[in-house]
Amino acid sequence: MNIKEGKINNSQLMFLVASFMLGTSTFIHFMDTIAFHDSWLAILTAFVICIPFVLCYSALAKRFQGKDLIQINDIIYGSFLGKIISILYIVYFFLLLSLNLKGLGDFYVGYVMPETPKPVFIIIFALVCAYTVGHGLEPMARISHLTVTYAIFVITGTFLLLYSEVDFTNFLPIFELPIKDFIQSVHIVAAIPFCEVMVFLMVMPSLNNFGEVNKYMLLGFALGALCLLVISVRDTSVLGTSSFISNNAAYQTVRIIEIGEFFTRIEIVVAMGITICLFIKICVLYYITLASIAQLLKLKSYKTLIIPIGGIAIIIAFIAYDSIVSHNYSAKNYHVFYTIPYQFIIPPVSLLIAKLRRLPKRKGRELI
Amino acid sequence: MKKRMIILFKILISTVILFNLTGCWNANELNTLPIVVGIGIDKAPSDEEVQVVAQIIKPQELQGSLGSSDGGGEAYWNLTSTGETIFDAIREMTHESSGRLYTAHNQIIVIGNKIASEGVQKYLDFFMRAHETRPNTLIVISSNTSTEILDTKPELTRIPAESITRLSEAQEIQSHSKKVTFQDFTNYLMSKTTSPVAPLITSLKDKETSTLKIEGMAIFKGDQMVGQLDESESRGLLWVTGDIKTGALVVPYKNEVVTLEIINAKRKITPKIQGDNIYIHVEIKEEGKIVEQTSKENLATLQDFEELKKVQNEAIKSEILSALNKAQELNTDIFGFGEEIHKKYKEEWKEISSNWDKIFPSIEVEIEIQSSIDSTGKISHPAVPQSLE
Numbered sequence: 001m002n003i004k005e006g007k008i009n010n011s012q013l014m015f016l017v018a019s020f021m022l023g024t025s026t027f028i029h030f031m032d033t034i035a036f037h038d039s040w041l042a043i044l045t046a047f048v049i050c051i052p053f054v055l056c057y058s059a060l061a062k063r064f065q066g067k068d069l070i071q072i073n074d075i076i077y078g079s080f081l082g083k084i085i086s087i088l089y090i091v092y093f094f095l096l097l098s099l100n101l102k103g104l105g106d107f108y109v110g111y112v113m114p115e116t117p118k119p120v121f122i123i124i125f126a127l128v129c130a131y132t133v134g135h136g137l138e139p140m141a142r143i144s145h146l147t148v149t150y151a152i153f154v155i156t157g158t159f160l161l162l163y164s165e166v167d168f169t170n171f172l173p174i175f176e177l178p179i180k181d182f183i184q185s186v187h188i189v190a191a192i193p194f195c196e197v198m199v200f201l202m203v204m205p206s207l208n209n210f211g212e213v214n215k216y217m218l219l220g221f222a223l224g225a226l227c228l229l230v231i232s233v234r235d236t237s238v239l240g241t242s243s244f245i246s247n248n249a250a251y252q253t254v255r256i257i258e259i260g261e262f263f264t265r266i267e268i269v270v271a272m273g274i275t276i277c278l279f280i281k282i283c284v285l286y287y288i289t290l291a292s293i294a295q296l297l298k299l300k301s302y303k304t305l306i307i308p309i310g311g312i313a314i315i316i317a318f319i320a321y322d323s324i325v326s327h328n329y330s331a332k333n334y335h336v337f338y339t340i341p342y343q344f345i346i347p348p349v350s351l352l353i354a355k356l357r358r359l360p361k362r363k364g365r366e367l368i
Numbered sequence: 369m370k371k372r373m374i375i376l377f378k379i380l381i382s383t384v385i386l387f388n389l390t391g392c393w394n395a396n397e398l399n400t401l402p403i404v405v406g407i408g409i410d411k412a413p414s415d416e417e418v419q420v421v422a423q424i425i426k427p428q429e430l431q432g433s434l435g436s437s438d439g440g441g442e443a444y445w446n447l448t449s450t451g452e453t454i455f456d457a458i459r460e461m462t463h464e465s466s467g468r469l470y471t472a473h474n475q476i477i478v479i480g481n482k483i484a485s486e487g488v489q490k491y492l493d494f495f496m497r498a499h500e501t502r503p504n505t506l507i508v509i510s511s512n513t514s515t516e517i518l519d520t521k522p523e524l525t526r527i528p529a530e531s532i533t534r535l536s537e538a539q540e541i542q543s544h545s546k547k548v549t550f551q552d553f554t555n556y557l558m559s560k561t562t563s564p565v566a567p568l569i570t571s572l573k574d575k576e577t578s579t580l581k582i583e584g585m586a587i588f589k590g591d592q593m594v595g596q597l598d599e600s601e602s603r604g605l606l607w608v609t610g611d612i613k614t615g616a617l618v619v620p621y622k623n624e625v626v627t628l629e630i631i632n633a634k635r636k637i638t639p640k641i642q643g644d645n646i647y648i649h650v651e652i653k654e655e656g657k658i659v660e661q662t663s664k665e666n667l668a669t670l671q672d673f674e675e676l677k678k679v680q681n682e683a684i685k686s687e688i689l690s691a692l693n694k695a696q697e698l699n700t701d702i703f704g705f706g707e708e709i710h711k712k713y714k715e716e717w718k719e720i721s722s723n724w725d726k727i728f729p730s731i732e733v734e735i736e737i738q739s740s741i742d743s744t745g746k747i748s749h750p751a752v753p754q755s756l757e
Binding site for chain 1: 496499502503504551554555558559710711712713714717
């Protein structure tokens with residue numbers, strides 16, 4: 001039985017990963033309040049630390065070709081323990097979906113259309129995502145080329161336009177941070193935008209060729225990380241210390257652009273970039289949640305789940321936190337620890353067990 | 369039949385949606401929108417409250433500005449209101465204005481003298497939070513009240529706020545003051561040691577004419593205004609902060625004066641810590657050209673150029689020293705020396721930053737100036753009878 005429709009190729013995977021990571025760019029600014037001008041260093045360190053984990057995810061997918069995370073859990077941990085782990089994963093995916101929907105609403109209400117009620121954005125956006133997810137993985141994968149191209153265009157374009165405002169001495173003195181704060185900020189970057197790519201364990205089974213999955217997964221990861229690094233460098237070098245009190249430094253930075261008196265107020269271009277990258281991210285999360293539930297319940301298709309799961313996700317997005325302060329507080333202090341087992345413990349342990357037990361075994365042409 | 373019903377149903381739904389979801393949630397039509405171009409902040413007469421002046425443009429009056437000489441009334445309307453806080457006062461304005469004030473096109477924030485001496489941070493907090501404020505909004509300090517500044521009818525433009533904006537942008541021509549944006553000011557306020565500066569504006573009024581003048585800069589300690597720099601002191605500051613664009617430098621030479629135009633200036637600040645002593649080394653590279661001379665003598669000789677360079681160095685140095693003396697006297701680190709030390713000596717910084725108020729007044733600043741004169745304009749000799757020797 002295969003509930004997953006459509007196949008994607010390696011380069012689509014790469015752009016999907018990069019686009020997925022870029023979708024998080026708006027949500028990690030609270031990291032600046034810990035790392036200050038050493039944010040770029042935290043991003044770089046987190047990147048290096050995360051490389052082995054990302055390789056571990058792709059190695060797992062390569063080893064169990066065509067099997068998704070839920071099936072892998074069943075094979076490795078047996079049907080009972082495997083199911084429990086799978087349920088925990090589904091809760092995690094679902095939470096990410098809701099929180100990202102909420103993040104989108106917060107961004108729109110905070111910066112783009114401040115007087116419109118948040119539910120309007122969340123519901124409309126969720127509807128568009130539901131429509132996309134209903135068409136399967138292929139359309140998302142295809143447009144991710146476009147979203148990443150657009151994001152790179154916006155990032156380099158704004159950097160060039162802001163060139164006269166850039167002051168690299170804003171990064172001095174390098175590494176002023178107490179080591180404890182540095183570790184905390186590295187952990188935040190590793191857990192929130194970087195190792196969230198772990199969810200691609202549900203996407204990678206749809207690849208049509210597993211030969212170079214490691215390479216393309218890593219390339220996509222590096223592309224996404226590079227974009228986040230450039231955004232961080234741009235914001236700190238342009239805004240200086242005031243970027244640390246800003247709730248959305250990227251948006252504030254672009255507001256500075258003023259060429260002549262007419263080429264100004266182009267921040268909506270950034271808002272569009274954030275929106276389309278978030279769109280990919282939410283679609284991927286939506287798809288993953290549905291696919292994993294369908295796989296767990298052994299449904300023939302996940303399509304019947306689109307409306308109910310979407311509805312619950314929207315409700316959770318409404319009631320998740322009562323303020324941006326509690327959202328940031330919990331992201332900083334709880335969420336990053338909550339994700340540790342899903343990102344940093346279970347996948348490597350799975351890979352280790354698979355290696356020791358020489359899994360998966362073959363029975364004819366089937367992997368079991 | 370069933371298919372046709374479905375199509376009809378779809379058309380019906382689309383029509384209903386078409387008429388119900390036609391526009392934006394909070395659409396603002398341009399003709400009903402009071403567009404604010406300048407905001408002034410003052411102490412209210414009662415001294416307890418804050419008074420806010422919003423300069424709103426009247427588009428219908430602006431149309432006449434090109435054709436007829438008098439387009440009727442003034443093209444702006446200054447709306448004054450008081451409240452406990454800025455936001456309170458701005459919202460109180462709706463009692464008088466016909467709509468919510470639209471501040472996204474606000475170009476300038478004028479801060480009254482009393483507010484500046486009391487402390488500006490709490491009054492700027494609203495503007496930092498409000499999503500409509502642009503980081504490029506300019507900040508100027510009024511030598512009196514901000515109402516007076518925003519009431520001064522300008523000669524060249526029809527809106528005072530616009531004329532103040534152009535005025536503060538024009539400061540780079542003489543480099544006697546510089547424009548300070550909201551973004552700059554936020555960064556100043558967030559620095560532990562750097563003292564904020566902002567251009568100081570006065571209204572010169574007599575019976576017939578009224579003009580606005582930017583004279584020097586206001587100095588803040590923390591967020592409170594404690595003094596001001598006059599024009600040459602301001603330029604002294606700009607030499608060190610690297611904000612000099614161009615300007616006239618009048619230097620005495622052989623009992624006459626020579627006017628040099630600053631073409632290009634660069635600076636480099638290097639802090640040094642030796643034992644317990646802190647030195648700041650300021651290196652300035654300047655390029656100038658002769659634009660005017662009063663003597664009849666030919667100055668376009670190698671020897672005179674060498675001498676002029678020395679005089680030029682002295683002139684720059686004296687400007688810097690005057691600013692430095694003023695800053696040390698007021699104990700305000702307007703140059704950002706503290707941040708320079710921070711960037712280079714992060715270990716020592718913790719101790720230095722807590723004692724900065726004691727260190728700064730007696731800090732030793734070495735000024736090294738390398739200037740050059742590269743041309744004499746269109747003529748080399750002054751227009752006097754030349755002797756053919």
